[in-house]
Amino acid sequence: MSVFLVPDGLAGDRVDATAARVSGYSRxxxxxxxxxxxxxxxxxxxxxxxxxxxxGELLEIVDDAAPAGVRVSPRLADGLRIVHEDAHLxxxxxxxxxxxxxxxxxxxxxxxxxxxxxGVAVSTSGAAERQGVVQRLDVGTSGLMVxxxxxxxxxxxxxxxxxxxxxxxYHALVQGHPDPFAGTIEAPIARHPGSDWKMAIVEGGRHxxxxxxxxxxxxxxxxxxxxxxxxxxxxxxxxxAAIGHPCVxxxxxxxxxxxxxxxxxxxQWLHAVRLGFTHxxxxxxxxxxxxxxxxxxxxxxxxxxx
Numbered sequence: 001m002s003v004f005l006v007p008d009g010l011a012g013d014r015v016d017a018t019a020a021r022v023s024g025y026s027r028x029x030x031x032x033x034x035x036x037x038x039x040x041x042x043x044x045x046x047x048x049x050x051x052x053x054x055x056g057e058l059l060e061i062v063d064d065a066a067p068a069g070v071r072v073s074p075r076l077a078d079g080l081r082i083v084h085e086d087a088h089l090x091x092x093x094x095x096x097x098x099x100x101x102x103x104x105x106x107x108x109x110x111x112x113x114x115x116x117x118x119g120v121a122v123s124t125s126g127a128a129e130r131q132g133v134v135q136r137l138d139v140g141t142s143g144l145m146v147x148x149x150x151x152x153x154x155x156x157x158x159x160x161x162x163x164x165x166x167x168x169x170y171h172a173l174v175q176g177h178p179d180p181f182a183g184t185i186e187a188p189i190a191r192h193p194g195s196d197w198k199m200a201i202v203e204g205g206r207h208x209x210x211x212x213x214x215x216x217x218x219x220x221x222x223x224x225x226x227x228x229x230x231x232x233x234x235x236x237x238x239x240x241a242a243i244g245h246p247c248v249x250x251x252x253x254x255x256x257x258x259x260x261x262x263x264x265x266x267x268q269w270l271h272a273v274r275l276g277f278t279h280x281x282x283x284x285x286x287x288x289x290x291x292x293x294x295x296x297x298x299x300x301x302x303x304x305x306x
Contacts, residue, residue: 016049143272156280
């Protein structure tokens with residue numbers, strides 16, 4: 001049996017579509033499981049695929065013959081989770097504290113190393129330490145990222161990121177209340193002139209564009225949905241700090257440490273909640289969602305409570 005948490009963002013969707021999305025199973029396989037009584041929502045056997053999910057429920061799949069080539073939500077070391085895997089790519093839900101790949105000065109765990117340890121063979125394209133990696137997330141940022149397994153997937157996905165056709169959606173809890181409630185930040189980013197670990201808005205830096213909109217406004221902080229048009233290191237953190245609203249829990253970019261302490265945060269409140277792209281071989285547009293990790297969900301509840 002495999003168990004999944006239905007993301008709040010899928011509330012109102014059909015249970016068969018939701019099960020296929022979060023598990024990596026095909027819709028036809030999910031339909032077969034429903035007929036066999038092998039799909040449960042909130043502990044109750046699903047009778048019809050048209051049933052709607054509310055978000056936040058536990059979805060259980062009972063299948064003695066998992067389809068070949070699909071890993072059903074396995075937990076890897078350090079909490080890394082495979083959301084979807086096929087012959088060409090693997091989508092992972094990366095926890096905080098795990099790097100995308102090994103790098104100079106980082107001695108902690110990485111996605112690349114954990115996938116190798118789990119027997120997931122990735123593309124050999126790219127630098128030796130980052131083979132298969134077509135996108136990266138900061139060590140201190142959790143959420144979804146895709147890794148290429150085949151050479152064609154690597155080539156197509158890298159081009160998709162360059163062409164900005166990949167939908168990269170983040171949720172960020174920021175201090176204060178951005179004005180306007182929705183907007184676009186366009187400012188060049190480069191290495192901070194006084195720090196090897198920090199980025200900054202620098203004239204002549206790389207072109208960087210961030211779109212944001214307010215989801216929830218509270219007394220102490222605002223929850224934003226952020227779409228990245230470009231993908232620079234620390235882009236959201238730098239851009240939000242530049243308009244006076246750093247991510248809560250991000251002292252590197254000016255966040256109030258007292259607020260973070262009150263919310264029990266030891267990292268920035270920033271999560272890659274959704275990743276959408278055209279599959280490099282099937283041409284199908286696929287979307288994956290990730291629920292908030294426990295520490296971020298708890299902090300948000302405290303903010304909502306005032």
